[in-house]
Every structure is written in structure tokens, then in C-alpha cells.
Amino acid sequence: MTILKNTYFWVMTLILLAVVVLSGLRIIPPMYATYQENQQTIADRKAELDKQQKFLDAVNAVKQDEASLNDLYTQAQTALPISNGSESLMLQLDGLLKELAIDATIDVPLAVDNTDDQATAQNQLEVSINGDIGYNKARSLISRLKTFARWNKIKGFSIAKSTTGFTTSVNFLAYFKPGRVPEFSGDSNIMDKAAQVFDSLRSYTTVPDSTTEGTYGRSNPFSL
């Protein structure tokens, strides 16, 4: 007599095997799926942690040189403000023309559609400078607009010489960008990159500040 010839033995073996295999098949796949899901979650969290750490490092690095950040921030605000900034633009252009010794008329629209709605917003000012401006000065003006503190694009210009002098006009678009900005990416080279962009820009005036400049209070504002 041998156990291998025992039917009871084989029936019990098969039942046991079936129970083990079936319960294994029921338990293992979901566990394996969880394992794989967790692997993915860990990879995502690791990437997120790296990103956040990079972000924090960048913020901490900037904290060491907050003065430079403030300077660049002011330059960025001037270059592409959130509102039309017509008054500031006029003062900037006034300063530029004075420096080039150009006597010309500056035409800057004071009110434009500056809504957040990108579909209807113009987000640009059509500026024109007109006057008796000779070729060399007109050339200098066009050249300076390229590095002007307020970003702009030339729309057109005309330099015409007549017997009485020059009739020159330079038309350009000065931009502004309302709305929220995307979150900082954590780029550790942000200061260098921003300096590359903004340091070449030239401002021809300072922002008017009624708290520190000017004298106020007149008994008769109709007479000097």
C-alpha cells in the first residue's frame, strides 16, 4: 500500500492546492497593483520634493540678495506693467527726448481697454512722436527705443526732408500685461536670467513720488 495510490490523499491535496492557489490569486493581484501604484506615488512625491527643495533653495538664495531682486522687480514692472502706465511712459519718453535734445510732440493715449479678458483686451498703447527731427537724431531715437525701459515694438516711422526741415514721426506700441502670473518655477538661475533681460534696459526718469519730492500748499493756486 502506498500513499500515492490513496484517492483520499490526492483529493485532499488537490483541494488544498486549489484553496491556496485561488486565495493567492485573489490576494496577490490587488496587492501587486497597490505595490505598483505606490512605486509611482513614490516617484511622483520624490519629483515633487526635489521641485519644492529646488524652489526653496532658489528663494533662500534670493533672500541673500533681496536688494538686487527689488531692483530687477522694479525694472520688470517698468518694462511690462500690469496696467497701461501711460503717465510713467510719458515721463520716460520726455526724459529720452531731452537726453537726445529732440523737440517733438509725444502722443500717448491715457485710457485704453486694459481688461483681463485676453479676447477683447488690446493691452497695448499706440504711441507717436512727431517733430522736426533730423536723420541722425531720428536714428538715435529708434536705436534707443530698442533698449527703452518700457518694452515696445516699432509700428512704423517716417523721416521726410523738405526745404523747411524734417518731418519725422515714429509710431510704436508699448505693451502692458494685466492678470495673474504663473507660479515661480524654482529656477535657481532666475536672477541671472532676469539681469540679462532687464539690465540692458535704460530708464530716463524716476517714478514720481509725492511723499519725497515737491513742495505743496499754496494760498492762491491761480497765481505763482
Next chain:
Amino acid sequence: MLNLLPPEIKSRHKVRSKLYGVTVAYIFIAALFVLGPIALGTYNYIQNSQISDYDSQISQIKTQIGQSKGLNDKLSFLEDRAQSATQYQEQRSYTSYLSTIASSTPSPVLVTGVQLEDGTVATPVFTVKGTSTDRRSIILFKDKISQSTDVTGAVFDALTEILEESGKSFSFSMKVTFAK
């Protein structure tokens, strides 16, 4: 070699051998289906604690970042503006176009007007107006400017003769298209 063992012992050996095989298979299957889930369960537990660890580190960093909100806002603004430069800042050098026109002007030609019609198009077109004492120099002007690497074409709009008391002169109007 002859196997002199009695058949009964031989048969017992065979049975033992088969029983051994069955036992091994048994253990193997049991190990696979019992130890497998145990191992996976342990892995999952370790993974969950790793995830919690990452979560707490991320949360700590976010708290630290949140403490510098003003700085973050400035950095966000700065980054956005720095990335907007190509879109909003003039990329063309119009003075180099003027230089091309000036360097192509022959001696007798006097330019009286230069006009850029539309700076927003891909290939800017300039209208150049002027006068000269002879037609030849005007043609030379057009040929010379056409040879510039940054010019894609130059065509006359008008070339007219002007009779004055001082003598004959010629006026012209030419459209010059620049490459970009």
C-alpha cells in the same frame, strides 16, 4: 552495474521519490502563494511609510516657502516678465536697416524720405524717396541695395523727370523689402 535490491525495496524507493517530488511541489506552491502576499504586504507597508515621509518633508518645505510669500510673488512676476521679453520687446534692429539704405546710396543721390509702413509684418517694407541729377545713379542705388544680404527685393514705384530752372533732375520712389 546490476541492481540486486529486492523488488519490494525498489518499489518503496520509487514511492519515496515520488512522494518527495510531490512534497517539494507542495512547498513551492505554498511558498509562492503564501510568502508572496507576505512579501508584497511588507513592501507596501515600507512604501506607505516612505510616502508619508515624503509628504511630511514636502509639507515642511511648503510651510517654509509660504513664509516668504512676498518674495515668491516678486520672483513669479520677474520670471514671467523675463520669459515675455521675446514677445513684447523689439527684436529687430531698424537702425541696421537704415545703415543698409545709407551705405547703398550713391554720391549724386539725395534721399528725401524713408518710411517704414508696417513694422508688425514678417518682412518689413521701406519706401525710400529721393532725387538725383541722373537716372543712372538711381538705378545703381536700386541695384546696390538689392545686393545687400538683408534685403530680399527692391522695386521702383516711380521714377520721374523734373524740369527746374536750375536744370533737369530725377525723383524716385522705391520699395525695399527686408528679409526679417
